Amino acid sequence: MGPLTYFGEISTEWNYVIAIFIGMAFGYIMEASGFSSSRKLIGVFYGYDFAVIRVFITATLVAIIGLLYMGYFGWIDYSVLFVHPTFIFSATIGGVIMGFGFIIGGFCPGTSLCALAIGKIDGWVFTVALFVGIFIYSLVFPFIEPYYNMGDMGHITISEYLNISNAWFTFWFALISVAIFYVTSVIRKKVKEVRY
Amino acid sequence: MSKRYILLAIVLIGSAFGLVVLPNKHDTNQIPAEEFLIDIYNPARFLSTHQVAKRLIERDPSIFLVDVRTPSEFEEYSIPGAFNIPLENLLEEEWADYLSQDGVDVVLFSNGDIYADQAWTLIAQQGTKNLYIMKGGVNQWFSTIIQPVEPPETAPSEAFDLYAFEKAASIYFGGSSANVESATTTPTKKTVVVRKKKKKAAEGGC
Numbered sequence: 001m002g003p004l005t006y007f008g009e010i011s012t013e014w015n016y017v018i019a020i021f022i023g024m025a026f027g028y029i030m031e032a033s034g035f036s037s038s039r040k041l042i043g044v045f046y047g048y049d050f051a052v053i054r055v056f057i058t059a060t061l062v063a064i065i066g067l068l069y070m071g072y073f074g075w076i077d078y079s080v081l082f083v084h085p086t087f088i089f090s091a092t093i094g095g096v097i098m099g100f101g102f103i104i105g106g107f108c109p110g111t112s113l114c115a116l117a118i119g120k121i122d123g124w125v126f127t128v129a130l131f132v133g134i135f136i137y138s139l140v141f142p143f144i145e146p147y148y149n150m151g152d153m154g155h156i157t158i159s160e161y162l163n164i165s166n167a168w169f170t171f172w173f174a175l176i177s178v179a180i181f182y183v184t185s186v187i188r189k190k191v192k193e194v195r196y
Numbered sequence: 197m198s199k200r201y202i203l204l205a206i207v208l209i210g211s212a213f214g215l216v217v218l219p220n221k222h223d224t225n226q227i228p229a230e231e232f233l234i235d236i237y238n239p240a241r242f243l244s245t246h247q248v249a250k251r252l253i254e255r256d257p258s259i260f261l262v263d264v265r266t267p268s269e270f271e272e273y274s275i276p277g278a279f280n281i282p283l284e285n286l287l288e289e290e291w292a293d294y295l296s297q298d299g300v301d302v303v304l305f306s307n308g309d310i311y312a313d314q315a316w317t318l319i320a321q322q323g324t325k326n327l328y329i330m331k332g333g334v335n336q337w338f339s340t341i342i343q344p345v346e347p348p349e350t351a352p353s354e355a356f357d358l359y360a361f362e363k364a365a366s367i368y369f370g371g372s373s374a375n376v377e378s379a380t381t382t383p384t385k386k387t388v389v390v391r392k393k394k395k396k397a398a399e400g401g402c
Contacts, residue, residue, distance in 0.1 A: 174209045
Protein backbone atom coordinates (compact mmCIF):
# COMPACT_ATOMS: atom_id res chain seq x y z
CA MET A 1 0.00 0.00 0.00
CA GLY A 2 2.54 2.55 1.09
CA PRO A 3 5.33 3.64 -1.20
CA LEU A 4 7.97 2.06 1.08
CA THR A 5 8.91 -0.91 -1.04
CA TYR A 6 11.97 -1.79 1.02
CA PHE A 7 9.91 -3.57 3.67
CA GLY A 8 7.59 -5.20 1.18
CA GLU A 9 3.97 -4.22 1.11
CA ILE A 10 2.53 -2.55 4.20
CA SER A 11 -1.09 -3.49 4.86
CA THR A 12 -3.83 -0.85 5.19
CA GLU A 13 -4.26 -1.54 8.91
CA TRP A 14 -0.58 -0.99 9.61
CA ASN A 15 -0.70 2.15 7.50
CA TYR A 16 -3.14 3.61 10.04
CA VAL A 17 -1.01 2.56 12.98
CA ILE A 18 2.07 4.12 11.39
CA ALA A 19 0.04 7.24 10.57
CA ILE A 20 -0.91 7.61 14.25
CA PHE A 21 2.73 7.41 15.34
CA ILE A 22 3.83 9.89 12.66
CA GLY A 23 1.02 12.21 13.76
CA MET A 24 2.12 11.99 17.39
CA ALA A 25 5.71 12.70 16.43
CA PHE A 26 4.58 15.64 14.28
CA GLY A 27 2.56 17.11 17.17
CA TYR A 28 5.44 16.61 19.56
CA ILE A 29 7.94 18.34 17.27
CA MET A 30 5.55 21.24 16.72
CA GLU A 31 5.06 21.71 20.45
CA ALA A 32 8.79 21.32 21.09
CA SER A 33 9.51 23.98 18.45
CA GLY A 34 7.21 26.35 20.35
CA PHE A 35 4.52 26.35 17.69
CA SER A 36 1.71 26.26 20.23
CA SER A 37 2.44 29.91 21.07
CA SER A 38 0.67 32.36 18.81
CA ARG A 39 3.21 35.06 19.70
CA LYS A 40 5.99 32.92 18.31
CA LEU A 41 4.06 32.11 15.16
CA ILE A 42 3.18 35.76 14.53
CA GLY A 43 6.84 36.68 14.96
CA VAL A 44 7.42 35.82 11.29
CA PHE A 45 5.21 38.71 10.19
CA TYR A 46 6.74 41.24 12.60
CA GLY A 47 10.29 40.05 12.15
CA TYR A 48 11.22 39.10 15.70
CA ASP A 49 10.99 35.32 15.36
CA PHE A 50 11.53 33.22 12.24
CA ALA A 51 11.24 29.77 13.82
CA VAL A 52 8.19 28.90 11.69
CA ILE A 53 9.93 29.54 8.38
CA ARG A 54 13.08 27.82 9.52
CA VAL A 55 11.37 24.72 10.85
CA PHE A 56 9.16 24.30 7.80
CA ILE A 57 11.89 24.92 5.26
CA THR A 58 14.22 22.52 7.09
CA ALA A 59 11.46 19.91 7.24
CA THR A 60 10.75 20.31 3.51
CA LEU A 61 14.41 20.11 2.63
CA VAL A 62 15.04 17.03 4.76
CA ALA A 63 11.94 15.38 3.27
CA ILE A 64 12.96 16.12 -0.34
CA ILE A 65 16.53 14.97 0.13
CA GLY A 66 15.40 11.87 2.02
CA LEU A 67 12.80 10.99 -0.61
CA LEU A 68 15.22 11.40 -3.48
CA TYR A 69 17.92 9.30 -1.82
CA MET A 70 15.43 6.59 -0.85
CA GLY A 71 14.08 6.64 -4.39
CA TYR A 72 17.59 6.33 -5.74
CA PHE A 73 18.27 3.28 -3.60
CA GLY A 74 14.98 1.75 -4.64
CA TRP A 75 13.31 1.88 -1.23
CA ILE A 76 10.51 4.09 -2.42
CA ASP A 77 8.33 3.69 -5.46
CA TYR A 78 7.80 7.17 -6.91
CA SER A 79 4.91 6.06 -9.07
CA VAL A 80 2.83 5.36 -5.94
CA LEU A 81 3.35 8.84 -4.52
CA PHE A 82 0.34 11.06 -4.85
CA VAL A 83 1.02 14.54 -6.23
CA HIS A 84 -1.74 16.96 -5.33
CA PRO A 85 -3.22 18.74 -8.34
CA THR A 86 -2.30 22.43 -8.52
CA PHE A 87 -5.05 25.02 -8.82
CA ILE A 88 -2.87 28.09 -9.13
CA PHE A 89 -5.64 30.70 -8.87
CA SER A 90 -7.50 29.26 -5.89
CA ALA A 91 -4.19 28.37 -4.22
CA THR A 92 -3.04 32.00 -4.45
CA ILE A 93 -6.32 33.42 -3.14
CA GLY A 94 -6.50 30.75 -0.44
CA GLY A 95 -2.91 31.46 0.55
CA VAL A 96 -3.62 35.18 0.99
CA ILE A 97 -6.74 34.48 3.07
CA MET A 98 -4.87 31.91 5.12
CA GLY A 99 -2.04 34.43 5.69
CA PHE A 100 -4.43 37.06 7.00
CA GLY A 101 -6.12 34.44 9.16
CA PHE A 102 -2.69 33.52 10.47
CA ILE A 103 -1.87 37.11 11.45
CA ILE A 104 -5.30 37.83 12.93
CA GLY A 105 -5.87 34.51 14.68
CA GLY A 106 -2.30 33.76 15.60
CA PHE A 107 -2.48 30.10 14.54
CA CYS A 108 -2.62 27.94 11.51
CA PRO A 109 -5.00 24.96 11.67
CA GLY A 110 -2.30 22.48 12.72
CA THR A 111 -0.74 24.66 15.39
CA SER A 112 -4.19 25.56 16.77
CA LEU A 113 -4.74 21.86 17.50
CA CYS A 114 -1.30 21.79 19.08
CA ALA A 115 -2.27 24.69 21.35
CA LEU A 116 -5.59 23.00 22.05
CA ALA A 117 -3.78 19.86 23.13
CA ILE A 118 -1.78 21.70 25.79
CA GLY A 119 -4.93 23.49 26.97
CA LYS A 120 -4.47 27.02 25.69
CA ILE A 121 -7.72 28.98 25.73
CA ASP A 122 -6.90 30.88 22.52
CA GLY A 123 -6.22 27.53 20.89
CA TRP A 124 -9.66 26.28 21.92
CA VAL A 125 -11.35 29.43 20.62
CA PHE A 126 -9.44 29.23 17.35
CA THR A 127 -10.38 25.57 16.83
CA VAL A 128 -14.08 26.21 17.49
CA ALA A 129 -13.94 29.17 15.11
CA LEU A 130 -12.20 26.94 12.58
CA PHE A 131 -15.17 24.59 12.48
CA VAL A 132 -17.61 27.50 12.30
CA GLY A 133 -15.56 28.75 9.33
CA ILE A 134 -15.66 25.33 7.67
CA PHE A 135 -19.44 25.24 8.13
CA ILE A 136 -19.92 28.69 6.61
CA TYR A 137 -17.55 27.79 3.78
CA SER A 138 -19.56 24.68 2.97
CA LEU A 139 -22.73 26.82 2.81
CA VAL A 140 -21.27 29.36 0.38
CA PHE A 141 -19.32 26.77 -1.61
CA PRO A 142 -21.85 26.58 -4.51
CA PHE A 143 -21.34 30.31 -5.15
CA ILE A 144 -17.55 30.18 -5.21
CA GLU A 145 -17.19 26.80 -6.90
CA PRO A 146 -16.10 28.24 -10.29
CA TYR A 147 -13.24 30.10 -8.60
CA TYR A 148 -12.41 26.99 -6.60
CA ASN A 149 -11.56 25.09 -9.81
CA MET A 150 -9.77 27.93 -11.59
CA GLY A 151 -6.20 27.65 -12.81
CA ASP A 152 -6.05 23.85 -12.89
CA MET A 153 -2.51 22.76 -13.78
CA GLY A 154 -2.99 19.09 -13.01
CA HIS A 155 -0.65 16.84 -11.04
CA ILE A 156 2.46 18.88 -11.63
CA THR A 157 5.62 19.42 -9.60
CA ILE A 158 7.86 22.50 -9.72
CA SER A 159 10.74 20.60 -11.30
CA GLU A 160 8.40 19.30 -14.03
CA TYR A 161 7.07 22.82 -14.60
CA LEU A 162 10.56 24.31 -14.88
CA ASN A 163 11.74 21.28 -16.83
CA ILE A 164 14.78 20.65 -14.63
CA SER A 165 15.77 17.46 -12.85
CA ASN A 166 14.65 16.80 -9.28
CA ALA A 167 18.26 16.75 -8.12
CA TRP A 168 19.07 20.20 -9.50
CA PHE A 169 15.85 21.61 -8.10
CA THR A 170 16.76 20.25 -4.67
CA PHE A 171 20.24 21.71 -4.90
CA TRP A 172 18.94 25.20 -5.78
CA PHE A 173 16.26 24.90 -3.13
CA ALA A 174 18.93 24.06 -0.55
CA LEU A 175 20.99 27.11 -1.57
CA ILE A 176 17.94 29.40 -1.43
CA SER A 177 16.94 27.93 1.94
CA VAL A 178 20.34 28.64 3.45
CA ALA A 179 20.13 32.17 2.04
CA ILE A 180 16.72 32.56 3.69
CA PHE A 181 18.13 31.29 7.00
CA TYR A 182 20.90 33.89 6.78
CA VAL A 183 18.64 36.79 5.74
CA THR A 184 16.10 36.05 8.47
CA SER A 185 18.85 35.99 11.10
CA VAL A 186 20.04 39.40 9.88
CA ILE A 187 16.50 40.82 10.01
CA ARG A 188 15.97 39.39 13.46
CA LYS A 189 19.06 41.13 14.77
CA LYS A 190 17.89 44.48 13.42
CA VAL A 191 14.32 44.24 14.72
CA LYS A 192 13.79 45.21 18.35
CA GLU A 193 13.66 42.12 20.47
CA VAL A 194 10.24 41.12 21.76
CA ARG A 195 10.03 39.20 25.02
CA TYR A 196 7.18 36.76 25.33
CA MET B 197 26.32 32.84 13.76
CA SER B 198 26.82 29.67 15.70
CA LYS B 199 28.90 26.83 14.34
CA ARG B 200 25.92 24.48 14.54
CA TYR B 201 23.97 26.43 11.93
CA ILE B 202 26.94 26.56 9.59
CA LEU B 203 27.42 22.81 9.94
CA LEU B 204 23.71 22.19 9.29
CA ALA B 205 23.81 24.37 6.19
CA ILE B 206 26.86 22.55 4.87
CA VAL B 207 25.24 19.15 5.47
CA LEU B 208 22.04 20.18 3.67
CA ILE B 209 23.77 21.71 0.67
CA GLY B 210 26.28 18.87 0.54
CA SER B 211 23.63 16.15 0.53
CA ALA B 212 21.58 18.07 -2.05
CA PHE B 213 24.64 18.40 -4.25
CA GLY B 214 25.27 14.69 -3.76
CA LEU B 215 21.98 14.03 -5.55
CA VAL B 216 23.14 16.09 -8.52
CA VAL B 217 26.44 14.25 -8.92
CA LEU B 218 25.03 10.76 -8.36
CA PRO B 219 25.34 8.73 -11.56
CA ASN B 220 22.07 8.22 -13.39
CA LYS B 221 20.52 5.02 -12.29
CA HIS B 222 19.26 2.78 -15.05
CA ASP B 223 15.67 2.63 -13.93
CA THR B 224 13.89 0.08 -16.07
CA ASN B 225 10.69 0.19 -14.04
CA GLN B 226 10.39 -3.56 -14.53
CA ILE B 227 9.33 -6.16 -12.01
CA PRO B 228 12.11 -8.49 -10.79
CA ALA B 229 12.86 -11.49 -13.00
CA GLU B 230 11.97 -14.04 -10.27
CA GLU B 231 8.52 -12.55 -9.76
CA PHE B 232 7.99 -12.34 -13.49
CA LEU B 233 8.86 -16.00 -13.93
CA ILE B 234 6.18 -16.94 -11.41
CA ASP B 235 3.68 -14.77 -13.30
CA ILE B 236 4.58 -16.44 -16.59
CA TYR B 237 4.07 -19.92 -15.14
CA ASN B 238 0.76 -18.93 -13.61
CA PRO B 239 -1.97 -20.52 -15.79
CA ALA B 240 -4.47 -17.97 -14.44
CA ARG B 241 -3.20 -15.51 -17.01
CA PHE B 242 -5.11 -17.44 -19.67
CA LEU B 243 -8.85 -17.09 -20.15
CA SER B 244 -10.71 -19.60 -22.28
CA THR B 245 -12.85 -18.46 -25.19
CA HIS B 246 -15.88 -19.70 -23.21
CA GLN B 247 -15.04 -17.43 -20.26
CA VAL B 248 -14.62 -14.47 -22.58
CA ALA B 249 -17.82 -15.27 -24.49
CA LYS B 250 -19.80 -15.65 -21.27
CA ARG B 251 -18.65 -12.29 -19.97
CA LEU B 252 -19.37 -10.58 -23.29
CA ILE B 253 -22.90 -12.06 -23.38
CA GLU B 254 -23.48 -10.88 -19.82
CA ARG B 255 -22.23 -7.44 -20.89
CA ASP B 256 -19.66 -7.48 -18.11
CA PRO B 257 -18.23 -3.93 -17.97
CA SER B 258 -15.03 -5.14 -16.31
CA ILE B 259 -13.62 -6.81 -19.41
CA PHE B 260 -11.67 -5.00 -22.11
CA LEU B 261 -10.69 -6.95 -25.20
CA VAL B 262 -7.56 -5.92 -27.05
CA ASP B 263 -6.89 -7.25 -30.53
CA VAL B 264 -3.11 -7.14 -31.11
CA ARG B 265 -3.31 -8.17 -34.78
CA THR B 266 -2.77 -5.79 -37.69
CA PRO B 267 -5.50 -3.23 -38.54
CA SER B 268 -6.33 -5.04 -41.80
CA GLU B 269 -6.92 -8.30 -39.95
CA PHE B 270 -8.93 -6.40 -37.36
CA GLU B 271 -11.17 -4.89 -40.02
CA GLU B 272 -11.72 -8.23 -41.65
CA TYR B 273 -13.03 -9.82 -38.48
CA SER B 274 -12.68 -9.31 -34.79
CA ILE B 275 -14.54 -10.22 -31.66
CA PRO B 276 -17.39 -7.76 -31.01
CA GLY B 277 -16.34 -4.93 -28.70
CA ALA B 278 -12.61 -5.55 -29.17
CA PHE B 279 -10.18 -2.66 -29.43
CA ASN B 280 -7.35 -2.80 -31.93
CA ILE B 281 -3.82 -2.06 -30.72
CA PRO B 282 -1.36 -3.63 -33.20
CA LEU B 283 1.58 -5.39 -31.59
CA GLU B 284 4.16 -3.01 -33.09
CA ASN B 285 2.37 0.01 -31.57
CA LEU B 286 1.82 -1.63 -28.20
CA LEU B 287 4.37 0.36 -26.22
CA GLU B 288 3.29 3.77 -27.48
CA GLU B 289 2.38 6.21 -24.71
CA GLU B 290 -1.08 6.65 -26.18
CA TRP B 291 -2.17 3.11 -25.24
CA ALA B 292 -0.69 2.92 -21.75
CA ASP B 293 -3.95 3.90 -20.06
CA TYR B 294 -5.94 1.40 -22.13
CA LEU B 295 -3.67 -1.50 -21.21
CA SER B 296 -3.40 -0.82 -17.49
CA GLN B 297 -6.78 -0.25 -15.91
CA ASP B 298 -7.80 -0.62 -12.30
CA GLY B 299 -10.66 -3.04 -11.82
CA VAL B 300 -10.86 -3.93 -15.51
CA ASP B 301 -9.52 -7.17 -16.92
CA VAL B 302 -7.58 -6.48 -20.09
CA VAL B 303 -7.74 -9.54 -22.38
CA LEU B 304 -5.25 -9.75 -25.23
CA PHE B 305 -5.77 -11.94 -28.26
CA SER B 306 -4.32 -12.53 -31.72
CA ASN B 307 -4.91 -15.24 -34.29
CA GLY B 308 -3.21 -17.85 -32.16
CA ASP B 309 -1.36 -17.60 -28.88
CA ILE B 310 2.08 -16.39 -29.93
CA TYR B 311 1.54 -12.69 -30.67
CA ALA B 312 -0.83 -12.30 -27.73
CA ASP B 313 1.75 -13.94 -25.49
CA GLN B 314 4.46 -11.59 -26.75
CA ALA B 315 2.18 -8.63 -26.09
CA TRP B 316 1.42 -9.97 -22.61
CA THR B 317 5.13 -10.30 -21.85
CA LEU B 318 5.85 -6.77 -22.99
CA ILE B 319 3.13 -5.20 -20.89
CA ALA B 320 3.21 -7.49 -17.86
CA GLN B 321 6.90 -6.94 -17.15
CA GLN B 322 6.09 -3.30 -16.47
CA GLY B 323 4.11 -4.56 -13.48
CA THR B 324 0.64 -4.29 -15.02
CA LYS B 325 -2.06 -6.24 -13.19
CA ASN B 326 -5.36 -7.69 -14.49
CA LEU B 327 -3.77 -8.71 -17.76
CA TYR B 328 -4.94 -11.87 -19.53
CA ILE B 329 -4.64 -13.77 -22.77
CA MET B 330 -7.55 -15.37 -24.55
CA LYS B 331 -6.25 -18.88 -25.03
CA GLY B 332 -6.14 -19.92 -28.66
CA GLY B 333 -6.99 -16.50 -30.02
CA VAL B 334 -9.38 -15.91 -32.91
CA ASN B 335 -8.82 -19.41 -34.32
CA GLN B 336 -10.00 -20.99 -31.10
CA TRP B 337 -12.84 -18.45 -30.97
CA PHE B 338 -14.07 -19.72 -34.35
CA SER B 339 -13.74 -23.38 -33.53
CA THR B 340 -15.54 -23.07 -30.20
CA ILE B 341 -17.89 -20.09 -30.23
CA ILE B 342 -18.69 -19.31 -33.86
CA GLN B 343 -18.67 -22.85 -35.28
CA PRO B 344 -18.80 -25.23 -32.34
CA VAL B 345 -18.18 -28.89 -33.04
CA GLU B 346 -20.49 -31.42 -31.46
CA PRO B 347 -18.63 -33.70 -29.05
CA PRO B 348 -18.63 -37.45 -29.76
CA GLU B 349 -21.42 -39.46 -28.14
CA THR B 350 -19.01 -41.06 -25.71
CA ALA B 351 -17.92 -37.66 -24.33
CA PRO B 352 -18.70 -36.81 -20.70
CA SER B 353 -21.86 -34.84 -19.97
CA GLU B 354 -19.79 -31.71 -19.18
CA ALA B 355 -18.70 -31.61 -22.80
CA PHE B 356 -22.35 -31.61 -23.88
CA ASP B 357 -23.16 -28.83 -21.40
CA LEU B 358 -20.31 -26.85 -22.87
CA TYR B 359 -21.55 -27.59 -26.37
CA ALA B 360 -25.01 -26.31 -25.42
CA PHE B 361 -23.42 -23.07 -24.27
CA GLU B 362 -21.32 -22.89 -27.44
CA LYS B 363 -24.40 -23.27 -29.61
CA ALA B 364 -26.22 -20.51 -27.75
CA ALA B 365 -23.15 -18.28 -27.86
CA SER B 366 -22.81 -18.99 -31.56
CA ILE B 367 -26.31 -17.59 -32.16
CA TYR B 368 -25.50 -14.59 -29.99
CA PHE B 369 -22.31 -13.76 -31.82
CA GLY B 370 -23.89 -14.20 -35.24
CA GLY B 371 -22.22 -17.48 -36.09
CA SER B 372 -23.65 -20.57 -37.77
CA SER B 373 -26.16 -21.20 -34.93
CA ALA B 374 -26.61 -24.87 -34.12
CA ASN B 375 -26.32 -26.04 -37.68
CA VAL B 376 -22.94 -27.71 -37.41
CA GLU B 377 -23.20 -29.65 -40.65
CA SER B 378 -23.21 -26.53 -42.84
CA ALA B 379 -20.28 -24.96 -41.08
CA THR B 380 -17.98 -24.93 -44.06
CA THR B 381 -18.45 -21.42 -45.45
CA THR B 382 -16.30 -18.58 -44.09
CA PRO B 383 -17.68 -17.11 -40.90
CA THR B 384 -17.21 -13.46 -41.96
CA LYS B 385 -19.75 -13.98 -44.71
CA LYS B 386 -22.12 -15.55 -42.24
CA THR B 387 -22.26 -12.46 -40.05
CA VAL B 388 -23.18 -10.38 -43.08
CA VAL B 389 -25.95 -12.81 -44.02
CA VAL B 390 -27.56 -12.52 -40.60
CA ARG B 391 -27.69 -8.71 -40.86
CA LYS B 392 -29.32 -8.84 -44.26
CA LYS B 393 -32.09 -11.08 -42.97
CA LYS B 394 -33.03 -8.46 -40.40
CA LYS B 395 -33.47 -5.80 -43.05
CA LYS B 396 -35.73 -7.99 -45.13
CA ALA B 397 -38.06 -8.56 -42.22
CA ALA B 398 -38.47 -4.81 -41.77
CA GLU B 399 -39.32 -4.30 -45.42
CA GLY B 400 -42.06 -6.90 -45.29
CA GLY B 401 -43.93 -4.91 -42.69
CA CYS B 402 -44.37 -1.84 -44.85
